Amino acid sequence: MRKRNWCIQAAAILAVALPCAGCGGGELSASALSKQADSLRSLAAEGALLAEDASAGKTTRTFSRVHSSDLDKAASKAAASLETAKTKPALESERRRLASLAQRISDDLDRLGNASKGEQRSLANELQRAAEQSNQIAEGLK
C-alpha cells in the first residue's frame, strides 16, 4: 500500500511538473522574456514567409487563411500573457515593448488571412521587420 501511495504521488508530481517545466513562478525573468521574444520572432518570420509565398501565388487561399489564423492565435496568446505578466522593474520596458510587438504581429497575422496580393506584400515586409525587432529584444535580454 505504501509503495502504491508513493507511485500515485510520483505520478501526480510528474503530471504537474511536465506542463509547468520552465514556468519559473509568477514573475518573468530575463531568460523567460528572451524566450518569449524568440517565440515571437518565429511567429513573425513564419507569417512573413507565408505572406511572401501567398503574394507570389504559391499557396492556396484556404491554406493562407487557416495557417495565418493558427499563427495569429499563438501571437495573440503571447500578447495577452505578456500584457498581464509581472517582471522586475528593470525589465518592465522590455516587457511592454514585447507586449506591444506581440499585439502588432497578431494584428498583421489577422489581416493576412483575407488580404489582397498587394496587402500580402506589405504585410510580409511588416512581419519581417517585427521578426527583426523581436530578435533584437531577445539578443538584448541574453
Next chain:
Amino acid sequence: MSLKNFLAIALGILSAIGGFVDIGDLVFNTQAGATFGFQLLWVVVIGVVGIIVYSEMCGRVAAISKRPVFDLVRERTGFGAGLATLIASEVVNLLTCAAEIGGVAITLQLLSGLPYRLLILLGVVALVVVSWTLPFEWIERVFGYLGLCLLVFAVAAIKLHPNWGKVAHGFVPGSHSGGSTMVYFYFVVGLLGAAMTPYEVYFYSSGAVEDGWGLKELGLNKVTSIIGYALGGFLSFALMIVAAVLFLPRGIDPQFLGTPPLASADAVGQLGLLLALVGILFAVGGAAIETCFAGAYNLAQFFGWRWGKRERPARASRFALSWLVIFALALLVVMTGYDPVKLTEYSVIFSVVALPLTYLPILLIANDRTYMGSHTNGRLANVLGVVYFVIILLVAVAAIPLLVLTNGGQG
C-alpha cells in the same frame, strides 16, 4: 520478381510512409533541422538502420513461427513482464493514435478551411469506415501510395539548393552549434524514438502473419524492411534539409503542422503545397490506422483472442471491438483540444521509454532455436541487435529527464 511479391512490398511501403514518416517524424525532423541545421542527419541513419534490423527480425520470427511478436512476448517473458509491456505499449499507441488523428484533422482543415473539431469527427468516421470496409491490401495501397506524395519534400530539398558539403558533414556525428547540448540530446532521443516507434514492429509482424508469410517470404521480408524503411529515412532527410535551409536562417521554430508544407510551397509552388498536404494526410491517416490496429493486435494476442483484419468481425468480435474502442478513446483525447504537435512530442518521448520492453523480447526470440529452428539471428543481426539494444536502453533512461530539463526541446 513476381507480381505477388511486388505487391507484397506495399506492406513495407505502408509501414515506411505511414509508420516511419508519421506525425512524429514530421514534427521532430523539421524541428531538428530548424534548430540544428544538418547536424542531426546522422541520427536518422542510426534510427533507420535500427528499425530495419528489428523489423527484419520481427518479420522473420512471424514467418518462421507463424506467430506475431506480442504473442511470443507473453510466452517468452511471462505474464507480469508481458503485462507491463502491454500497458506501456497501449498507452503509447493511444497517445500516438490521438496525435495522428489530430494531424489528419489539421491537414484536412488546411485543405478545406472547415472547423477543426468537425474535421476530427469526420476524420475518425472516415478512418473507421475505411478500416471496416476495405481489405488489408487496399488499405496498404491507398495509404502507402498516396503517402508517396511526401516525395515532394525531396524535390523541395533539391530546389532549395542546400550546401551539399554541409549536408554530407551532417551524416558524421560530432560537436554541434546553434543550441544547447541538452536540447541537442533531446532531439537525438526524439529522432531515434520517432524512427523506432514500437507500434511499427507490432503492426509489421502482425501484418506478416495475416499475409501468411512462410519460408518463401524470408527474402521478401529483407527487401521489404530495407527498401520500406530506407524510403522512410530518405523522406526524413528531406524534411530536415528543407527545415535547415528555409527555417533556420529565418529563426522559425516549427510548432504547427502547417509549417512543413509551407516549405514545399516556397520551393515548388502551389502544386508542391497540395502534394505535401495530400502526402501528410495519407501518411498520418495510415499511421492512425496502424497505431489503432497495433493496439488491438497487442490486446488480442496477449489475451489469446481470435484476431485479424481478414477475420469477419463477428468471428473476431473482441479484436474488432478493441480497435473501435481505441479509435473512440483517441477521438476523446483529441477532442479535448490538446495541441496534436505537443501530444506528438510526448507520445514519441514516452514511446522511447517503452522501447526496451518491446525490443528485448524480439532479440531473445530471434535467437531461440525452439521458435526459430535454423533461422535464428546470424552474427551480423546479433551484433547490430545487441548494439541497438544498448542504444535503446541509454535513450530510454535519458528520455524523460531530457523532456523535463529542456521543456520539451524549448531550451
